[in-house]
Amino acid sequence: MISQQPSTPIAAPARVPLVALRDIQVSFGGVRAVAGVTMDLHAGEVVGVVGGNGAGKTTLMRTLSGARPPDAGQILVNGQPVAIGNPRDAKALGIETIYQTLALADNLDAPANVFLGRELTGAGSLNDAAMESATRKVIGRLNPNFKNFKTPVLRLSGGQRQAVAIARAIHFNARALIMDEPTAALGPAETAQVHALIRQLKSEGIGIFLVSHDIHDVFDLSERISVMYHGRLVGTVNKNDVTTDEVLGMIILGKPPTKLTSQELAGLHG
Amino acid sequence: MGVSVPGEATTEGEPAPPIRSFVELIRSALAPVAGPLRSLEVDTRMLGMVGALAVIWIGFDIVSGGTFLSPRNLWNLSVQSASIGIMATGMVLIIVSRNIDLSVGSMLGFLGYTMAMFQSVWIPQNLGLGFEQPYTWVVTLILGIVLGAAIGGLQGFVVAFGGVPSFIVTLGGLLIWRGLIFRYAQGQTIAPLDTTFQMLGGGTVGTRIGALGDTLSWALGLVLCVAIVYAQITSRRRKRRYGFPVRPMWAEVLVGGVSCGVVLGTVLVANSYPLPPNVAEQVAQARGIPVPPGGIPTGIAFPVVIMLIVTLVVTFLATRRRFGRYVYAIGGNPEAAALAGINVRRTIMLTFALMGSLAAVSATVQTARLNAAVTSLGVQNELDVISAAVIGGTSFSGGIGTVPGAILGAVVMQSLRSGMVLLLVDSPTQDIVVGIVLVVAVGLDAVFRRRVT
Numbered sequence: 001m002i003s004q005q006p007s008t009p010i011a012a013p014a015r016v017p018l019v020a021l022r023d024i025q026v027s028f029g030g031v032r033a034v035a036g037v038t039m040d041l042h043a044g045e046v047v048g049v050v051g052g053n054g055a056g057k058t059t060l061m062r063t064l065s066g067a068r069p070p071d072a073g074q075i076l077v078n079g080q081p082v083a084i085g086n087p088r089d090a091k092a093l094g095i096e097t098i099y100q101t102l103a104l105a106d107n108l109d110a111p112a113n114v115f116l117g118r119e120l121t122g123a124g125s126l127n128d129a130a131m132e133s134a135t136r137k138v139i140g141r142l143n144p145n146f147k148n149f150k151t152p153v154l155r156l157s158g159g160q161r162q163a164v165a166i167a168r169a170i171h172f173n174a175r176a177l178i179m180d181e182p183t184a185a186l187g188p189a190e191t192a193q194v195h196a197l198i199r200q201l202k203s204e205g206i207g208i209f210l211v212s213h214d215i216h217d218v219f220d221l222s223e224r225i226s227v228m229y230h231g232r233l234v235g236t237v238n239k240n241d242v243t244t245d246e247v248l249g250m251i252i253l254g255k256p257p258t259k260l261t262s263q264e265l266a267g268l269h270g
Numbered sequence: 271m272g273v274s275v276p277g278e279a280t281t282e283g284e285p286a287p288p289i290r291s292f293v294e295l296i297r298s299a300l301a302p303v304a305g306p307l308r309s310l311e312v313d314t315r316m317l318g319m320v321g322a323l324a325v326i327w328i329g330f331d332i333v334s335g336g337t338f339l340s341p342r343n344l345w346n347l348s349v350q351s352a353s354i355g356i357m358a359t360g361m362v363l364i365i366v367s368r369n370i371d372l373s374v375g376s377m378l379g380f381l382g383y384t385m386a387m388f389q390s391v392w393i394p395q396n397l398g399l400g401f402e403q404p405y406t407w408v409v410t411l412i413l414g415i416v417l418g419a420a421i422g423g424l425q426g427f428v429v430a431f432g433g434v435p436s437f438i439v440t441l442g443g444l445l446i447w448r449g450l451i452f453r454y455a456q457g458q459t460i461a462p463l464d465t466t467f468q469m470l471g472g473g474t475v476g477t478r479i480g481a482l483g484d485t486l487s488w489a490l491g492l493v494l495c496v497a498i499v500y501a502q503i504t505s506r507r508r509k510r511r512y513g514f515p516v517r518p519m520w521a522e523v524l525v526g527g528v529s530c531g532v533v534l535g536t537v538l539v540a541n542s543y544p545l546p547p548n549v550a551e552q553v554a555q556a557r558g559i560p561v562p563p564g565g566i567p568t569g570i571a572f573p574v575v576i577m578l579i580v581t582l583v584v585t586f587l588a589t590r591r592r593f594g595r596y597v598y599a600i601g602g603n604p605e606a607a608a609l610a611g612i613n614v615r616r617t618i619m620l621t622f623a624l625m626g627s628l629a630a631v632s633a634t635v636q637t638a639r640l641n642a643a644v645t646s647l648g649v650q651n652e653l654d655v656i657s658a659a660v661i662g663g664t665s666f667s668g669g670i671g672t673v674p675g676a677i678l679g680a681v682v683m684q685s686l687r688s689g690m691v692l693l694l695v696d697s698p699t700q701d702i703v704v705g706i707v708l709v710v711a712v713g714l715d716a717v718f719r720r721r722v723t
Contacts, residue, residue, distance in 0.1 A: 065609070066611075067608075067609055086611065087608070087609050087610065087611040088611035091611055097609070099609065101605075101606075102606075103603070103605065103606035103609045103610070104603065104606055105598070105599040105602035105603045105606050105607060105610075105669070106602050106603055106669070107598060107601065107602035107668075107669035107670055108595075108598060108599060108602055112595060112599070116595075116599055116606070116607070116610040116612070117596075117607075117610035117611040117612050118611075119592050119595060121592070125586070125590035125591060126589075126590055126591065126592065126595060129508040129509060129511070129512045129514065130512070132512065132514065133512040133513075133514075
């Protein structure tokens with residue numbers, strides 16, 4: 001059993017983090033899905049959040065997006081404690097989420113999905129033309145070939161649906177972005193597009209939590225990597241200080257790199 | 271990713287089942303008009319329904335020897351469709367958000383009863399204000415709508431916040447509201463009603479007629495035509511401003527022309543139905559004129575005017591307001607709606623409140639038409655209302671359905687019943703036919719939808 005709970009993340013810059021999760025706990029019935037996790041995210045930084053199935057990555061992120069408020073723990077934005085009771089609160093704080101399921105209303109078209117919950121109105125009614133115009137602009141940035149702005153998103157391809165979900169997250173001047181498996185359903189070309197987008201958003205000063213199964217993606221894109229194991233944080237490491245094997249060891253064995261023996265590491269490739 | 275599952279592509283290789291090839295046949299037959307249809311930007315499903323209605327109307331007209339499409343029958347059909355149509359608009363939103371309201375018939379009965387008590391007992395006797403006050407009808411109507419919203423909202427509250435499935439809550443409502451009628455009416459019929467209130471049912475009392483008459487009907491028709499053209503112009507301007515493609519001019523003119531034609535045609539038919547001779551004589555006497563040779567035109571009936579207003583209001587709510595957008599989003603993906611920050615529970619509750627107030631409006635039409643509130647008021651209406659919504663293209667899997675479609679569905683249902691009455695088909699057979707049509711309509715719709723998506 002590992003009882004290590006790093007209260008300050010390794011190699012975190014000294015400035016005030018954009019988002020700080022402090023000792024977050026979430027339980028489902030008797031199951032502790034997230035058992036006291038602390039994580040920081042700075043502006044212009046990508047933090048990879050990795051772990052096996054059921055490690056609690058998504059559940060932790062859902063506390064930040066307001067989908068499931070934590071049972072205990074604190075969330076700070078720019079050093080100020082905040083209460084995120086629902087997705088609206090999170091969005092008001094500039095925290096946007098791209099869910100693994102994309103969370104699209106399949107029967108509605110792209111503009112309706114992008115502006116869902118934040119519709120543009122004028123003269124007492126929805127301004128669909130303005131919403132479509134804005135959607136064309138933001139999706140055009142992501143995928144210039146996107147043409148189907150009037151069809152229900154049900155009929156779009158996986159990549160196009162992903163573009164709609166991403167457009168929704170980035171259109172409203174997000175400060176922090178949670179991307180839960182953003183490339184899991186994409187082909188190589190589309191994955192490259194998303195990678196380019198992540199780098200661009202990062203350069204614009206947006207902080208990104210990148211939840212992923214793909215350790216290569218995470219190494220490719222993030223500065224720091226937080227590893228979760230059975231609801232706990234195994235540790236947060238600086239990408240340049242570790243090898244992929246060491247992170248793999250953290251994911252599979254749930255031990256920080258300092259406690260991994262060379263035997264165990266070798267066993268990973270067994 | 272990239273791993274092809276064996277058997278994944280079997281659907282491609284299967285021989286097309288007969289129903290599919292039938293669909294293909296229709297599609298290929300329609301192929302030459304597909305392009306122009308697209309420029310018209312009309313809902314093809316709606317077009318199909320209009321086609322079905324045309325077949326029903328012409329079929330009944332031939333079999334009945336020209337009686338079905340007479341102004342008299344069409345006028346009656348319009349009045350009979352109104353009460354179900356009014357409630358069907360609300361039922362669309364309920365079903366779109368993946369719920370159901372089985373209590374509308376009992377709510378209608380309860381509300382109709384309460385409104386009858388209010389105008390015939392409470393205002394005149396309990397409050398001692400007397401019968402036939404000028405304000406009676408409107409106060410009664412407002413009371414009914416508010417009470418309807420309250421009891422509908424109560425059911426919605428239990429559904430949305432209590433987590434009880436709407437099927438169960440409204441099944442309970444069906445029993446409760448009906449039971450309450452018997453409880454406090456004890457089998458009595460409440461009659462007569464306020465005479466102004468009676469007008470709302472489309473009937474006549476002395477020289478007062480529950481319809482617009484010819485001049486006002488034409489005026490209404492013209493106003494609607496102006497509104498249609500205005501809406502087209504604004505929509506075009508808006509699209510232009512954002513540089514979106516607009517319909518070709520010929521399509522715009524065709525759509526506008528057909529819409530206005532339908533409106534003015536309806537007015538023409540309603541005005542071709544003369545008042546009954548004895549009523550006409552009284553009216554002529556009151557106006558100090560002789561009865562014209564063609565009789566005095568009746569015009570659009572008040573229940574139809576009410577249905578029109580309700581349709582416009584609910585369509586506006588459904589398509590132009592956040593509320594409607596949220597209802598459809600919830601129907602498409604409830605979790606996504608919640609994650610988008612939509613207050614799902616409040617929205618669901620509001621759909622039920624709206625349904626309750628529409629039940630009150632229908633109760634007004636029905637009691638006014640009967641000039642009485644009876645304990646059986648609205649019995650089995652829930653089935654007609656749900657059928658109208660579903661025949662009108664509302665999908666039980668949620669997220670799909672339109673208000674005008676539901677109105678059309680109500681007219682289709684009522685046309686079937688009315689036509690069979692003309693042909694002296696007995697009531698059990700009518701039920702059987704309507705039942706078959708319901709299932710076939712939904713089945714065909716499902717097949718077409720599968721092909722499209």
